[in-house]
Amino acid sequence: MSKARISTEAGFAEAFASAAPESLTEGRIRVGSFASGSEIGLPFVILKGRNPGPCLWISGQVHGNEINGIWAGLDFIEALDTGTLSGSVVLTPTANPLALDARRKTAPQDEQDLDQTFPGNLNGLVADQMSAALFDAAAAHADVLISMHTMNNLFNSDPYAVYKLHPDGGVGEEKLFSMIRHFRPAVACRMAVKAGAGELPGNIPGAIDYQMLSRGKPAFMVELGSGSETNAECIRQGVAGLYGVAAEMGLLSAPMRDPAPTLRRVTRRTHVMSREGGLFRTPLVPATTVAAGDPLGTICTLTGRLITEPAMEQDVLIIGIRKDPVVHTGDRIAFVALEWSDVSV
C-alpha cells in the first residue's frame, strides 16, 4: 500500500523541521534554472518516524545513469512502518538530475564527475552548484549517509561496497564495517584518497562520502550492479542493507536481519585495459579468483581469429567484468582486486 504523501514547496531545512511524526514529505531542493525558466532542483523524500531519533540519508545517485540505488531507496522507504520508526529517513534520489535526464554519468552542461565536486561551490559550474545544494542539506541533517552507485553500463558485478578513511573525521574502519556488513557485499574496497594514489584520476577527496566523513559522519558507497538497468536482486540486496543500517542506528526496533560475519576487504585494485581491439569473451563471473597467468577471457577479430588472451601476472579477484564484448585498445575489460583479506566484523 502506498503511503500518503505531503508535497511541500518549502526548502529542505524547513520541510525537515516541520514534518509531522509518521509523515512522508516530498519536495525539491532548488539549485537554479534553465534559460527557458524550467527549474533545476534535487527531489527529496523525508520519512519521519513516530518517535525522534537519528537521520539516515540515502543518496540514490550522483552519477546519472546509475539507477538501482534509487530503486533501493524508494523500496526501503515504501516498506518501512513509520509507527515503529524512531528518527527519519531521507532519500535524495538524484544529486545530478541533468545527467539522469541525459541518461549519462555526467551532466552534458559541464561533464564534471559530480562525486569529485563536494562539498560544492555556489560560484562554480552547474555540477558544483548541484553538489553544494545537496551537501548543505545533508551535512546539516544526516547522521549517516549512504552514497548509492552502480558500475558502468558495460560491466557485470555483484553488489559491493567502497569506503574511505578520513584522517581527522574520527570515523574508523570498524564503525564503517558495522554498517557495510548489512549489505553483504562481495567485497568492501578501501579506496585511497590522497593525490597520486593512482586508482582513478581526478579529485577523489571531492566524493560526498569523504566530505561527510570529514564532518565526523559515517558515510560510504554501495555499488549495486550495472548502470541503466533495474536489477531486482541488486535492489533487494540494497534494501536489506538499508534495513540493517537503520537497525544499527537505532531507527528500527526490529532485530537485525542477517549481517555478514566477515567482509572481504580489498586494499588494492586496478582496471585491466585491453591492448588490442576486437570482440571480448569471458566465462568469468564476478567475485571469483583468477590465478596468475590464467586468461581473463579472449579477444578475437570479427573474422574469428584469436588475437590475445589477456592475463594478469598475479592472482586477482574479479570485482567487475566486462559484458559489452566490443573493445578497443585502452578499453577496460575487468576491474580486479590485487590485494585482499577476510576480516571478521
Ligand SMILES: [Zn+2]
Ligand atoms: Zn557512480
